Amino acid sequence: MLRIVVLGAAAGGGVPQWNCGCAVCTAARTGHPGLRSTQASIALSADGEHWFLINASPDLRQQLIATPQLHPKAGQLRHSPIAGVILTNSEVDAVAGLLSMREGSPFAIYAHPRVLAILKANSIFNVLSEINVRRQPVAIDEAFEPVLPDGSPSGIEILAFVVPGKGAWYLEGKTHPAGDDGVGDTLGLRIGDKTSGKYFYFLAACAEVTPELKRRLAGASLVFFDGTVWRDDELIAAGLGAKTGQAMGHIAMSGENGAIAALADLGIDNKIFLHINNSNPALLQDSAERKTAERAGWQIPADGTEITL
Template structure:
């Protein structure tokens, strides 16, 4: 399996347009590489690609990756797009893929209903882009030679669908992880997850490669930095650090492990910082735009 990291950041990207935090300023100065909003491309052969989550930055992300350029007059090497939730940073890019070129669109029924309730997504012609609902725990062909299976992970509904009461550890079709198989290789993509449960640990036990939610370093990061008023848990994201964080909880997973969907405030983005040293010493890598991984 071949992977292209199209976007390593959480919603807003790095630098975020309205943010002057240390990471964003360093990204503007070139100290830290800028990165787009979370999206990953995967291929069984390096020629035909499936995109996992269509970020608002997808046009530039595809421009920056020659392997995703058209090969003839009207063409794309993108065979399919798969959505893992209905967040804006994962669905808005569909509107940039509306120019009448066919590909397959896969998601759970709940996620496809988010698109159906927003008429703007009708601009993506259903005659050209077939919307296929996928049941949880159902194996299906993402493209020839590449199979996928969706499974529930703790999460919440998209921000724009929240009501007065928000449950952030829902288990269902609104937030899913993806198990990918090609030949004898197995990879997982989980850009959003509120907690690591025993069921999730069991699920990941066969992983060769894991891309996992790296949004925040600790739960009150945005409050402490003055950039927000919500905790990570309130946003539906597990922290990287701490005894209940992803590094500790996933320590027993024997796979290559990569953090993706990283918020602009996360201190592990600092190349010489102790946070980055910590995650790297624990066997993790931090995704960056343009990164290529083959397993």
Template sequence: MKILVLGSAAGGGFPQWNCHCANCKGLRDGSIKATARTQSSIAVSQNGKDWVLINASPDIREQINQSPQLWPEEGSRGTNIRAAILTDSQIDHTTGLLTLREGLPLDVYCSDVVYEDLSTAFPLFNLLEHWHGGLSFNKIDTEQRAPFGVTGVEGIEFLPVIIESNAPPYSRYRDKVVDGNNIGLKIIDKSTGKYLFYLPGIVESTAEVERILSEASCVLIDGTLWLDDEMIAQGVGTKLGSEMGHMPVNGDYGTVALLNKFTIDRKILIHINNTNPILNEESPQHQFVLDNGVEIATDGMEITI
């Protein structure tokens, strides 16, 4: 199974257009060693030709243009993207659907809760219904939590995993614990049984999360903030990471500590905020992550399991 990291940053990307934190300023003026990143999204395929897009970032046009794997081999128009799966209804994971309008119709797999948000508070399904057939809703059942396949993509199975996070500010489920407002995905290569665990946003681990981590071949996990109060401390925000639905990378209850419990072939941080010091490749925080056997995702990273 092939995994392509299209974007590895959190909302706003890196550098963020209106941010002048040490990282963004440093990348622009060359005073730090760092790599620009677009907003998080991945694609997966078993045969390298039929791809499932997982989350559609605002940067999807640029990401597709940088990824020959997603280009059609023939025809005057077309794409190798067969469907999209949404793990939540956040702006930075869904706005890219607007950019994909020229290629509609498109099958979109998401939970009832996410579909409700995207039909009411942030009505992308409604906005696009007149574009070549629009978005076709395919329900991810977060009650039965059964594995599902995607039409047009062979050899891969997806299992939704309920995770602790938060719905976006415009959702009526904001600050409420509702199954389906955020999911992780266990992405299984049916020919080998090996799987990727995709968790771009998680605030707290659970027994189910740890059970799936224990046998994963690869994990792409929330690397948004180094510290819970990072955005407050840097003067660029007013909320803790945990309020926004993100576990910090550092600390006894952070992602590195969580990952250290398990032997996993590849442990990779994704959805990295522009303020996170791990983006500075010469920082002690960056080195700490690497010393713990954890990688830091970059745009264009290719993974095979």
């Protein structure tokens, strides 16, 4: 049995974002605390005792405090149920939380070699001593089983695959530590329980739903999917930025080629948006955009939502 906890569903900056006065952030501060959300990450476990994080958001410390399943075991001075972190990209909102895990507990980081090269090139991540924090490269389209700190199997099988996207924005115009020839900066994950055979998909970033991606996701029990913006020019239209969703490596929820249309009629049982930007009007429960998403079978989760497969 897989247990999944949504630690956060927001895009970079969270909701409310520290310096933003948009309608969503203002509502989250002033009268609708239910809108508040930390930055996107989930935790999963096959045994209810050992947990793996998918991405480590800048809000990780806050998320761990709010999630009893991830608290140290009672009676132990130093303990964490977190056995590993699987990274799907190298954006700040996926890796910054690693720095909150520097106090010496053993765990493993699983990531594509291109992402591991970025961590290696930035000396601040050396606070995660490789004596305790093993860095394990992940190959494309090759299933692997993350292990527990004592080396025993976790009962979880993960297969990483390439999805359309882009490298971290802070490397734009700079030389990538792993070189410019290659893929792996943006991954999707197929995560399964080896005992039950049940599985789900996690895609925190995706710029396009290709025919190959449709074939992968068809018939899935559960899909977490990139919900950064409602419309491609959202940030520009709202006066909040100069980039489109596509320029940032994210597909829009709406539109003829958006996620809602592209993933319709694929027989997916549960569809959940995450990595949702504070500019996205679908966050507002009474908005037309939210109603459109819900009519199409999509959910926008609150922090702490638990799902069992």
